[in-house]
Amino acid sequence: MHFLDIAKNRYSTKQYNPNEKLSEDVVQQLKEILRLCPSSINSQPWKFIIIADTQIKSELASISYHNLEKINQASHLVVFNVIDSVEKFENENLCKLPEGAVNYYNQHVRPLGEAGIKNWMQHQVYLSLGFFLAACASMGIDSTPMEGIQPDEYNKVLRHNGYTALFAVAIGRRDVADFNQPTVKPKLRRALEDVVDAI
DSSP: OOHHHHHHHOOBOSOBOTTOOOOHHHHHHHHHHHHTOOOGGGOOOEEEEEEOOHHHHHHHHTTSGGGHHHHHHSSEEEEEEEEOOHHHHHHHTGGGSOHHHHHHIIIIIGGGHHHHHHHHHHHHHHHHHHHHHHHHHHTTOEEEEEOOSOHHHHHHHHOOTTEEEEEEEEEEOBOTTOTTSTTTSOOOOOOHHHHOOOO
């Protein structure tokens, strides 16, 4: 299938089939895909947590606003986390990068100050989200990106010191009756000429 066809058919799943679980082989592939996500200067200021445990998923679902049902139904929940300290990033990630990358960071990112650096790191995690959603779609895996979570509460549950949750993605197999799938509810996008210019 061409990627354009994948893009036309991919959508944010609203109802999952709780009886269809992703195989361990598929989950291992997704882990490797997350590891290979792109980031500016190869900074990789992230940690990804893939959750299959029903009890932990349920606990996180309860602190995810209107996403509770989707998380409970989905096969897995993937939590995207960012390094929460500039010092930690510089000591653990930046020091392993080549000289050119370090120079770019020192000249263009560090002058932004702590808030600017943290914002830049968060942008890298969002880059990985797009990569991951496209990968899922190419593998026939349904997904739902969710900013509707309570990050501080997620952090208490997951206890990954040095990282803070930004958003999550439910993954699994759609319920055949899902009202949001394109065959039932056509995609609504702005006109091509309104969003893309070619010069």
